[in-house]
Amino acid sequence: MNSEQLCALIVEALDDVKAKNIVTLDVRDMTTVTDYMIVASGTSGRHVTSLVENVADKARAAGRKPIGIEGEEGGEWVLLDLEDALVHVMLPKVREFYNLEKLWSFGANSGIAAT
DSSP: OOHHHHHHHHHHHHHHTTOEEEEEEEOTTTOSSOSEEEEEEOSSHHHHHHHHHHHHHHHHHTTOOOSEEEOTTTOSEEEEEOSSEEEEEEOHHHHHHHOHHHHHHTTOOSOEEEO
């Protein structure tokens, strides 16, 4: 599975569990850490956690084991590292404060896609 396919799998897994405002950032020209960053919102701490769990489960089923998951205990911002893609799921207030989309869109090749 290449990084584009992984990105599509992530967006589908987030959409399956009703994530809000899913944004995909193509950061291949900006960093060597990852190819894509996917940012989404959940409606509660429990929803944020269940969104990340669903993505991790779907990735495992497709043969992509998560490298790490951070922030599950708080549920305000959970980061899932799938190597070729980083998934950030946050509560809306946290997402608005950190504004990752704006931070990572500087110099980007218009690689932002919202669903």
